[in-house]
Amino acid sequence: MTIQQISHFIAVAQHLHFGEAAKELYIAQPALSNSIAALEGELNVKLFARSSRRVTLTPAGKVFYENVQEVVEGLNRAIQKTRLAESGYAGTLDIGILGGLSKGDFPKVIYRFQKRFPNVAINLRQTNMKTLNRWLAHGEVDLGITRSVDLQARADELEWRVLYQDNFALFCRSDAPLAQAREVEFSNLAGEPFIILDQAVTPNVHRLILQLCQNRGFNPNILYTAPTLEIACMFVKAGLGISVLPYCGLRYGEGELTARELEGEDAVSDVVVAWRAQQINPAIPGFLEEMGVDY
Secondary structure: OOHHHHHHHHHHHHHOOHHHHHHHHOOOHHHHHHHHHHHHHHHOOOOEEEOOOOEEEOHHHHHHHHHHHHHHHHHHHHHHHHHHHHHOOOEEEEEEEEOOOOOOOHHHHHHHHHHHOOOEEEEEEEEOHHHHHHHHHHOOOOEEEEEHHHOHHHOOOEEEEEEEEEEEEEEEEOOOHHHHOOOOOHHHHOOOEEEEEOOOOOHHHHHHHHHHHHHOOOOOEEEEEEOOHHHHHHHHHOOOOEEEEEHHHHHHOEOOEEEEEOOOHHHEEEEEEEEEOOOOOOOHHHHHHHHOOOO
């Protein structure tokens, strides 16, 4: 069995037509038929059912098609990485980061990547969720570090891998009575002034925060909206109210803010690295590898 035979099989399986597959592969139809026959002979199974009108996959052919694609994709990735390393690829990798997210080992990741690919320049840009989603959709960045909650609507356009999880928490000033309470009675928070992330900027996170509050028995008394996590924390520090925010926001007010993590699976947020499914930047696989995620 050869890679060429497998490529021939995949082309026929996708077109379900030997003539169209032969055109795509730039080979004569008899040569393609002989290649498929040889593959079936090696496997000792029929992969296609042929009639005068159509070609269909047999049950065995369907199983082979589902599994062999992963093999070919893995091989293509290996070839791409090898060529990238050998050729000394030169170019730019544009990465957008959602404001407020922990960059964690990012400096180390960049250092390791540029040791391997010294001719690739990395351009980091920080922004809000709405803008980052637009950048990803339009190919203005190659990778985006964001929250999966705002990517679900584009699941057919984007791929992503989880980097870590960040819980939502109840934020208040460290000198507020709420910070000292042994337990939080959420039903008593309905009258408290509430600060929420702007729906126009982060619609899905805004909606999630409202749901988190309602799941805990209170409807927030929203008096202020904030366009970013940093500004929301500034409002809380100024004593304008309380808020439910991602726990990572605590960095904007350590010593001045208290963040009490919410319990429950609904309060967990996945931080992900995302890219367009039809990505064209050959530096992406190498960078993801340094991040410790599979491409």
